[in-house]
Amino acid sequence: MAMSPEDIFTHIRDVLEEALGVDDDEVTPEARLVADLGAESIDFLDIQFRLEKTFSTDDRPFKIEQGELFPENLMDNADWVQDETFTDAGMTMLRERMPHLDLTTFDSDRSLAGVADLITVQSLVAFVQGKLNSETSPA
Numbered sequence: 001m002a003m004s005p006e007d008i009f010t011h012i013r014d015v016l017e018e019a020l021g022v023d024d025d026e027v028t029p030e031a032r033l034v035a036d037l038g039a040e041s042i043d044f045l046d047i048q049f050r051l052e053k054t055f056s057t058d059d060r061p062f063k064i065e066q067g068e069l070f071p072e073n074l075m076d077n078a079d080w081v082q083d084e085t086f087t088d089a090g091m092t093m094l095r096e097r098m099p100h101l102d103l104t105t106f107d108s109d110r111s112l113a114g115v116a117d118l119i120t121v122q123s124l125v126a127f128v129q130g131k132l133n134s135e136t137s138p139a
Helices: 005-020 041-055 088-099 112-118 121-136
Strands: none
Touching: 005 041, 005 121, 041 121
16 A cells, blocks of 8 residues: 555654654754754664655555665765765756755755755655655556
């Protein structure tokens, strides 16, 4: 049975309340995990684990590969980041690897520091929805 975006949001709100100790009214679709909800790097592992647990079923595990949900090791590739700014190749990589992130306004700035602001509650909903849809689509 497919989950609606509203159902996914409700589960994600519960995950973030537990992982970050925030109130449910703080978890809005626009809320940024770092700037608005106070997430730190260690919290991303907890959130990932909780999402896997929340969206897994007895007959369908929900597995998130390392680097699939949250960008990591970006500085390791000089083709992607130069002078703390994403290159065209870096933007292409982000679009391909992280279609759940809204890069519309980020494309004009491209600062490495701004990546954290891309991770919103809505981007988590889009990620989970995309992953659930891809797992239920016929091969």
